[in-house]
Amino acid sequence: MNFQYNEKSITLQSRVRLFMEDYILPMDEQVESFYRDPANLWKKWPGLESLKEAARSAGLWNLFLPADYKGFSPGLTNLEYAPLAELMGRVRWASEVFNCSPPDTGNMEVLARYGSPDQQKQWLTPLMEGKIRSAFLMTEPEVASSDATNMQTSITADQGDYLITGRKWWSSGAMDPDCKIAIVMGKTDFEAPRHEQHSMILVPLDTPGVQIIRPLSVFGYLDSPEGHAEVVLESVRVPKANLILGEGRGFEIAQGRLGPGRIHHCMRLIGMAQRALELMSERATQRSPFGRSLDTYSSIRQEVARSACEIEQARLLVLSAADKIDRVGSKSAKDLISMIKIVVPTMAATVIDRAIQIMGGKGMSSDTPLAHFYAAARSLRLADGPDEVHMSQLGKGTIKKYTRPHE
């Protein structure tokens, strides 16, 4: 395996690092306190657009999309993009500045790969330009949604249109004032074979019948301005042309969406964990309980050392998954993708937890990014599908690989 970064990636890493240092880190405290103020809930921080403009002018825009779409992206491989996403992950709100935020990245990939030319013109172009944002509505409160076959939302043909009825929740991004479009997964045929019942359809959020019921909180964080919404869809009428790819193709699209767009979370989590390691190391040299500096205690050195090892192990696993996706595609890289989804959120939550402990009381407060990082890392043991589902798939595949078929 050769994870030596090429010239293109090294140059972009130093440009993203500089941009983070010059434009993003200096604003971090201001942005976080803006979003903490209840008066600013579901509003955008006023300085965001000028930062987006600066990133776009610097060519640091849409770095995530492996194949270029109409000159909007530099067309990096996943291996080239991974260290850039890691740098963005160091600050919670940074990826939007580079137009590399979830769930838009996954949605843009879906539209670039499966959207019709009209769908791309209407929705992909403004998303790539960073003019609008999007949401992905799959999970439902009434059923165990880690098994998507349980889904109850119906998409019914009606007089040349589709009518959509259902209730979704954890729709990340749907609270954002710029969120204009959702990709909704539902069933077009409840009687078809299990994996041919589902379809995905584009629903503009201003369509009559779409009701945003409430924002959900993650350990008390509302994650404004994107938020995570509960959404009711009541006889929502959209044209037939809004269906993506075709009836019954929802699982096929979902499988495609499981690739690059979903490993970006892991890349960003490495960045969060790395920042936590740096913060705990720095703090250890600043405090002296019981007569000596924290960094001289062997227990503290062990926590720092363990964290450094675990981050590097996870980073290499993520790079290995990115490299395999680039070489042989997401389908053949599915075991490595499962592995990083199992390993990285737990690793990041553990490292961040150690940093919180070493910080003392300060670590629990909003005076450092750690508490919010912890909530984000912990929630990713669920948000991208529960750990157990990834383990079940990987375990089943691994057993099959190492055993003979039953006689």
Ligand SMILES: Cc1cc2nc3c(=O)[nH]c(=O)nc-3n(C[C@H](O)[C@H](O)[C@H](O)COP(=O)(O)OP(=O)(O)OC[C@H]3O[C@@H](n4cnc5c(N)ncnc54)[C@H](O)[C@@H]3O)c2cc1C
């Ligand atoms: C912060 C956050 C953001 C999210 N964003 C989105 C989004 O944008 N769009 C969207 O559609 N959804 C989103 N989700 C929802 C997320 O994808 C679901 O919560 C997840 O898929 C689990 O579904 P569920 O909540 O219905 O849990 P359930 O399906 O009820 O599962 C509950 C638990 O059962 C156990 N379990 C399930 N399957 C197995 C198994 N095979 N073996 C052993 N145990 C098992 C696991 O412990 C699991 O956590 C988000 C969630 C969070 C927390």
